[in-house]
Amino acid sequence: MEPLIAIVLALMGYALGSAKVINEGNEALVERLGRYHRKLTPGLNFIVPLVDTIVMEDTTREQILDIKPQKVITRDNVYLEVDGVVSWQITNMERTFYKIEDIQLALANLSTVELRAYIADRTLSETISSRNEMNQSLLQILNEISAEWGVRILRVDIQSITPPESVQKSMAEQQAAEIRKQATISTAEGERQAAIKRAQATKESIQILSEAMSSKAETKEILRYLVAQEQVEVSQKLGASTNAKIVFLNPSLTEGALDQMIGETGTHEGNNNGSEKNSL
Template sequence: MALDGVFGGLIGLNGLALVLALFLIVAVLTAVRIVPQSEKFVVERFGRLHSVLSPGINVIVPFIDRVAHRISILERQLPTNTQDAITSDNVLVQVDTSVFYRIIEPEKTVYRIRDVDGAISTTVAGIVRSEIGKMELDEVQSNRSTLILAVQDQLANQVDDWGIEVTRAEILDVNLDEATRAAMLQQLNAERARRALVTEAEGKKRATELEADGQLYAAEQEAKARRIEAEAEAYATAIVADAITEHGLESAQYQVALKQVEALNKLGGGQGSQTIIVPAQALEAFGNAFRFFGRGT
């Protein structure tokens, strides 16, 4: 009977020790938390926020603290969202947007917003409508980078209380309805036709200017030639006048005789046999002129 009591006591002690060992193992496993690099753990104590565990090995109070939320801190992309907007020149457009963000303060994200993706999508839609309402259609098409920066900056300010960092916002496409597309195509064709007419008119104008310049140049050259010819004739006349002044009438007769000789040479230089009849007065003038020339030399 005594041995039975001893053995029973030993078994009781061993069982207690085993239970205690199991309790310690569970406590250690519960207290030690290994957080992956891509996550953060939100710890609650008695139902309230206690701490946020960063990646690595962390220790919490077992059976008192508990990991309530495991939050991924990887960058996320919202699904492409399409919303209507009206430009300042009253054109209806459909804008496709996409937003990239990541959670940097999980305690704010968990306790301040329920559906973070839906909240961001709604905020982006409001910002896009507001910004496009300030711009004309041509500005929306040509200044897309400006619109993207405006959306990203305003979104970053509005989601700051949610513990979110907006890494990138994109305007993927700006679509128009069929009626607007047809009107823009018609306007584009009209603009092309106008440019073609302007180019043709400018070409004709340039051709006319060049033709006028050519005619003016030709007239200037002709006037220049006439001026030179007139100057030459005036020079010859001045020489004759000087000769008449110096030698009197005989010098004039000599010049006339030379002209007549040149004319007879031209007549005699023709093809075939020709007979030239010279008046007696001309022969007498030749004689007088040559006598004058003999005296002058």
Template sequence: MEFAFAFLILAIVFIAKTFKIVPQQHAWIIERLGKFHAVLSPGLNFVIPFIDRVAYKHSLKEIPLDVPSQVCITRDNTQLQVDGILYFQVLDPRLASYGTSDYLLAISQLAQTTLRSVIGKLELDKTFEERDEINRAVVNALDEAATNWGVKVLRYEIKDLTPPQSILHSMQQQITAEREKRALIAKSEGVKQEQINLATGQREADIQRSQGEMQAAINESEGERQAQINRAEGEAEAIRLVARANAEAIAIIAQAIERQGGPEAVNLKVAEQYIGAFANLAKTGNTMLLPANAADVAGMVATAMNVVQKTK
């Protein structure tokens, strides 16, 4: 009974030592009698119990490695507290097992050393501006060295760059001064643009006002010219009308003279106008010039009729 129980235990141990189940994205290193024998791939694998042993287990996934914080000196002798994170992947499990005693420690130390070297070549301001360049430089240096360790360095990211407190205070003052400078420049640009707009508006208003005054003067002169034309045309028309009326009156008088009794009527009219003219002279003036024969009305009338007869 005891023999059967011992045999069962031995069988279980034998099976456990013989069958190895490797998880996905993992690689196990098998040593046979202390010497590298094989790399077990994911799935069910068979080994020789008590002769083969699993010496190393590696994950083939992308692994993040936190690089410890360290103090770096820039080119202008400024201290910077720098920390970052490194991403790598095991590509060759055999080299990762036998290429170095501890590839995690080796990668971390090399990352710190490379970072100090890269930052030492840059000034303080450049370290903040060229973080991507620093990351690429660290990755290139690590990837070249990690090839012998069976590791592929994928990327490195700086998490924080912390200068001393005095430097931070100076940087803050510089940023404040720069912001105030930009604010003053923006304000002056605004005032300048406002003055330009006001001058432009005033100039346009003056131009419009002068154009309006010029147009008003033109309109006024056109109106005056048209008024003079209208006035001249009115006077000419009045003269024409008076001349036409006089001509018509003369024609009527001539026709009246041709008729029977016309000369006697003319004599009577002339006599009336003669007497009326002397009457008006007597009313309007104290001094009066009279012809020598002023009392001879019949003679004056005869003279007038003689003129009419000659004209006829």
């Protein structure tokens, strides 16, 4: 009876030792007598105890590699501090295990080397303005090399590009100067448009006034009123200014100018009436 129990226990121990459960999202590699034998997939798997050995179990899900801040130099000899992240995934676990000793260390070193090489070929301005292009270029280069390791690079994201403090100050001053330049251009354009509108309004006012002068008998009185009103407004503005100088205008000059304008208007009107009579 005892030998039977011993056999049963041995069989149970063998079964338990040969059963291996692989979690979802993972894979495992099995070696038999020191040589690669097969790959275990998620679920219940069986191996031969004492003969088969699981040498690696890892995830096939997306993983994140943090690129620590790196000191790099641009083509125009500006030192920058750059950091980022790389998203990667194991696609061939056999290659990952047998082709490279430490896949994460290899990816970190490769990313750093390619990042330095990329920035070394570009100026500071090109580096800062082409972050998306940098991400795509590094993604392509890393994939070409990491494919041999059974790894696919999903994304490269350069998170920060930090110039020295002196360079940051210079960039801020340049940006402020550009903002002032644009503001000056906008102000000048606004003044130009306002001047055009004022000139148009003046033209229309002169046309209306000319029509009124040709059709009203009280032309002189209207002009005197308008001129007097304008003089009052100008005097008020001059009085309100701290830097204004008081200038007295000789009223006789205004009267003479008005009489001349009215005389010319009357002459034009008389000529027009005479022409109409002759035509009749």
